[in-house]
Amino acid sequence: MAQLDYIGFGGVRLAAQSYGRDDDFGILLLHGGGQTHTAWDAAALALAQAGRYVISLDLRGHGASEWPGDGRYDLDAYIGDIRAVLATLPARPVIVAVSLGGWIATAVLGESETPLATGLVLVDSPPRMDPAGSGRMGDSLRRAATANGGQWDPRMLDGFDLSAVEDRLIDAARQLKMPTLVVRGERSPLSTQESIAELAACIADVEAVEVGDAGHLVAVDQADAFNALLLDFLERRIPLSPPQYVAGFDSRTLRDALGCFATGVTVVTTLDRDGNPVGLTANSFTSVSLDPPLLLVCLANGAGSLPAFLAASHFVVNVLHIGQQPVSGRFASRTEDRFGQTDCEIWDSGVPVIRHSLASFECARDTVHDAGDHKILVGRVQRVQFEPHRDPLLYFRGKYRRLHFS
């Protein structure tokens, strides 16, 4: 188990527990209102034992996550949180969510143009709740709020109004495209067979199951039965076999596949027409030829610094060492002052060379090739300096890594 931290909507700090090895595309667990990630303990262990990597999040205002100062517990704030978490994951997960977590997941996935998850499991989470049952549940949560030991923020109860977003959630459910399992506890006071059937009827690729002798918290009340049907659904619909990309399919899968090639990280620098320093982080660096000495880097057509590189006679490729992760972050960020905080020197061409890099290659621009949504910039190496003793900064599956000798 490891503790994970994320920055959610409005800068709210979110905490999560992870289970299992993080080298597979995983499962994101979202609990219900007035719970914490521990509601999923049994399921998280079963999933990890079945070889799945699991992230069990504490929603804002719950468990170890921050209670937002502005008291925002509306659907859009929760959606912003989950989008922020998903954006950090190297591959799209399956989302398994109960109650409040399920409404959030429905909105996040249904309202996104691009597929953000490979599968969805919604536990007792129909947009139209039984009013009498949810009233009683609200009352009991309100009573528990005073004695909940600081496990969740009581303001959460008034911050989220399901009745105001019911229609929006039904619309979102109609847009869900991934394999989806809808689960109901037979004795749930919140859902009815009709409300679950209404939800299931909206979803294109759906299976619906009712678990006997279980209430709202199916995964707690009938942990073994729930885990068995969850694992069965995953094995059948989202098996652990390798994901595949075929031309025309979503480019996210292609990116995930390309991310399997571990690289170093460079910052490529040049001067614009006015002599101002320009640079960006790039891991598309490749050596090309020894005689003549050529290297290349691929720059996105959308990169703001591309015009400067296309116009400049020279550029420098700075290969970063393990201590220069902040430099990489800075030259990939749109908001940070890239050169103000970076120690540079000048060699022959006038282009800034980042001091103490693992290696710096000063190049004259050789050729530029059009290649899809990137330009291939080939440089003729004119001067190099390198540091023989330091370790490289590495990048693999969307994360910074370090060399590990065992």
Ligand SMILES: Cc1cc2nc3c(=O)[nH]c(=O)nc-3n(C[C@H](O)[C@H](O)[C@H](O)COP(=O)(O)O)c2cc1C
């Ligand atoms: C590890 C890493 C590698 C990257 N590799 C490239 C790359 O090879 N080519 C590229 O155009 N952008 C790459 N980027 C993205 C750019 O650094 C990022 O979009 C930057 O903000 C572009 O700045 P600009 O728009 O000012 O040119 C990479 C980012 C990171 C974090």
